Amino acid sequence: MQSKTQSASWPPDLFLLLSSRDLLYSAIPSFVIALFLWKLFVHSRRDRGTVPRAPHLIPWIGNLKALLFDPVTWPWRMHEKYGEVFTTTVLGFNFTFLQGQPMITAFAKGSTQELDMMEAYKKIFTPLVGAELFSSNPNEVREALTTHRLNYIQPALYQYIRGDILNRTRDLVPETGWSGPIVLQELLRISIFRQACFSLVSPTMASVHGEYLFKRMKSMDVNNGDSTNILIPWETAIKRRRKQEREEIIACVGGYVKGCMTELITVGEDEIPDDFLGFIIKTTWSRAELEKANDDTIHDYSQKVAARIYGLFFAGFLGTASLGAWAMHDLLTENPRYFQRVRDDVDRIVEAARNISAEEPPHVEDHDFLNACITETTRQYSIGTWIRWAEKPFILPPGPSGKPRVIPHGFVTVTTEAIRTDKNVYYDCETYNPERYFQAPFASKSEYQQTMTNMICLDSLRAPPINMNCVMQTSFGVGSHHCPGRPFAYRMITTFFTALMESFDVELYQTPENAGGKHKMLCTPLFASRELISDITICIRREVPF
Numbered sequence: 001m002q003s004k005t006q007s008a009s010w011p012p013d014l015f016l017l018l019s020s021r022d023l024l025y026s027a028i029p030s031f032v033i034a035l036f037l038w039k040l041f042v043h044s045r046r047d048r049g050t051v052p053r054a055p056h057l058i059p060w061i062g063n064l065k066a067l068l069f070d071p072v073t074w075p076w077r078m079h080e081k082y083g084e085v086f087t088t089t090v091l092g093f094n095f096t097f098l099q100g101q102p103m104i105t106a107f108a109k110g111s112t113q114e115l116d117m118m119e120a121y122k123k124i125f126t127p128l129v130g131a132e133l134f135s136s137n138p139n140e141v142r143e144a145l146t147t148h149r150l151n152y153i154q155p156a157l158y159q160y161i162r163g164d165i166l167n168r169t170r171d172l173v174p175e176t177g178w179s180g181p182i183v184l185q186e187l188l189r190i191s192i193f194r195q196a197c198f199s200l201v202s203p204t205m206a207s208v209h210g211e212y213l214f215k216r217m218k219s220m221d222v223n224n225g226d227s228t229n230i231l232i233p234w235e236t237a238i239k240r241r242r243k244q245e246r247e248e249i250i251a252c253v254g255g256y257v258k259g260c261m262t263e264l265i266t267v268g269e270d271e272i273p274d275d276f277l278g279f280i281i282k283t284t285w286s287r288a289e290l291e292k293a294n295d296d297t298i299h300d301y302s303q304k305v306a307a308r309i310y311g312l313f314f315a316g317f318l319g320t321a322s323l324g325a326w327a328m329h330d331l332l333t334e335n336p337r338y339f340q341r342v343r344d345d346v347d348r349i350v351e352a353a354r355n356i357s358a359e360e361p362p363h364v365e366d367h368d369f370l371n372a373c374i375t376e377t378t379r380q381y382s383i384g385t386w387i388r389w390a391e392k393p394f395i396l397p398p399g400p401s402g403k404p405r406v407i408p409h410g411f412v413t414v415t416t417e418a419i420r421t422d423k424n425v426y427y428d429c430e431t432y433n434p435e436r437y438f439q440a441p442f443a444s445k446s447e448y449q450q451t452m453t454n455m456i457c458l459d460s461l462r463a464p465p466i467n468m469n470c471v472m473q474t475s476f477g478v479g480s481h482h483c484p485g486r487p488f489a490y491r492m493i494t495t496f497f498t499a500l501m502e503s504f505d506v507e508l509y510q511t512p513e514n515a516g517g518k519h520k521m522l523c524t525p526l527f528a529s530r531e532l533i534s535d536i537t538i539c540i541r542r543e544v545p546f
């Protein structure tokens with residue numbers, strides 16, 4: 001009787017409830033489901049910011065499909081719907097897209113503090129290209145790869161690259177007449193990589209280990225078709241292979257760095273060349289520090305420098321090779337007048353050098369129209385990526401309502417498509433026209449100027465500015481983190497073009513795939529940067545007998 005009263009009482013006795021196994025077993029799954037739904041709800045409410053959100057159907061996965069398969073036009077369409085800023089969800093992360101100059105200015109200013117560039121790239125790229133990538137030091141590039149130093153190494157670099165191109169094509173070109181089809185990218189990529197080796201480490205490394213390192217660096221390309229490995233959290237065979245190749249690159253470059261350090265200790269600071277490698281060693285350690293270090297420590301130091309060089313190879317080589325291929329693609333497939341103008345400039349620059357002496361290498365730094373062509377190509381096909389990580393919600397300038405807008409914790413990026421198509425700056429924006437940089441609204445070439453009147457001043461490479469308040473280039477980033485290697489990238493491309501065209505006439509070799517100037521292009525998932533994936537086939541004819 002007593003127990004009957006007890007079991008009927010309310011609230012029920014906890015002990016009795018817990019001892020009822022059936023009830024417990026049926027409660028656990030419901031509890032787990034409720035907890036999951038609660039987490040999902042909390043996740044979806046957390047850090048939502050105050051800007052519009054592009055909706056998605058599947059929680060957590062979000063708009064992954066749009067960013068994988070439609071990375072250029074999907075953000076563009078969303079901006080048309082939601083305005084200059086919107087956020088979406090991808091794999092549980094917030095992704096905020098910004099468009100237009102006021103937003104770019106906020107992005108550039110935020111990049112000095114709240115919007116972290118390295119953290120963003122680390123989160124995406126570490127699984128595929130390794131943490132070593134992030135040991136590079138942008139200031140080294142700014143301080144050491146100056147125009148002055150580039151001009152200093154230019155004569156030797158030019159001779160070396162021209163010789164390399166002649167060697168590679170020796171068996172492909174007959175004494176007279178045109179060669180059979182040659183894939184431009186095969187010549188160009190190795191040439192750009194050898195230039196990077198030559199300029200960042202040493203001429204010896206470029207010729208002795210250039211090819212060995214090239215093969216390994218090429219497989220670091222995230223567009224290799226294995227980019228889905230970024231999404232896989234566990235170690236795969238591809239990741240293991242890439243790691244091993246990275247270690248081989250660092251070990252090989254490290255050997256040259258160690259040699260340079262040893263030279264610094266034995267022959268003295270004034271004796272070792274004032275090249276990029278010498279500069280970065282000397283500005284990192286004093287001679288006394290190196291003298292004190294034992295063999296293990298020197299090895300350790302040299303591996304650190306080698307990891308920094310690997311980061312620069314990665315930042316510079318693949319992007320520059322890609323831009324070079326696009327630039328040649330445009331010259332060969334667009335208006336033939338532009339190609340002829342570049343050919344005339346090459347002849348003029350070569351002749352000016354030969355007037356000095358038979359051995360004098362052409363001054364490729366005198367190219368002006370070719371630089372404008374490269375600038376126009378980067379406008380047509382955005383190559384670089386701008387991405388940041390906001391650890392905390394980030395405040396943007398007020399929108400149309402006058403209220404400040406907060407973008408949530410997560411990735412932040414700029415939709416660069418709007419820059420290249422800005423009708424105020426680029427008349428007839430879909431047309432490839434390098435001559436636009438010699439006409440209004442662009443003022444004549446002058447050194448970079450902070451203030452802008454009605455005219456837009458071009459920098460020394462005939463490219464529009466990339467400062468916080470005025471950005472008209474799509475590929476090289478913005479603000480304090482804009483690419484410090486841009487002059488070097490232009491220089492490597494102009495060196496290759498001049499060396500090739502000094503020795504050969506070049507024509508597009510028509511194939512069914514490229515007829516009518518058509519080539520296949522891939523838009524890199526997430527980043528809207530464009531990769532040329534089909535071969536550019538050329539045929540070449542000797543300008544002068546070997």
Ligand code: HEM
Nearest residue numbers: 138315316319320323384385386476477478481483485489
């Ligand atoms: C066509 C070739 C290249 C393209 C398209 C390119 C593009 C870019 C872009 C988009 C950024 C990020 C900017 C931002 O997020 O605001 C960047 C940063 C960087 N680039 Fe380049 N780059 C190229 C060539 C090079 C070369 C040749 C080097 C040096 C050897 C180089 C070294 C760097 C470094 C060190 C950074 C990091 C800057 C920082 O953290 O402040 N890049 N590049």
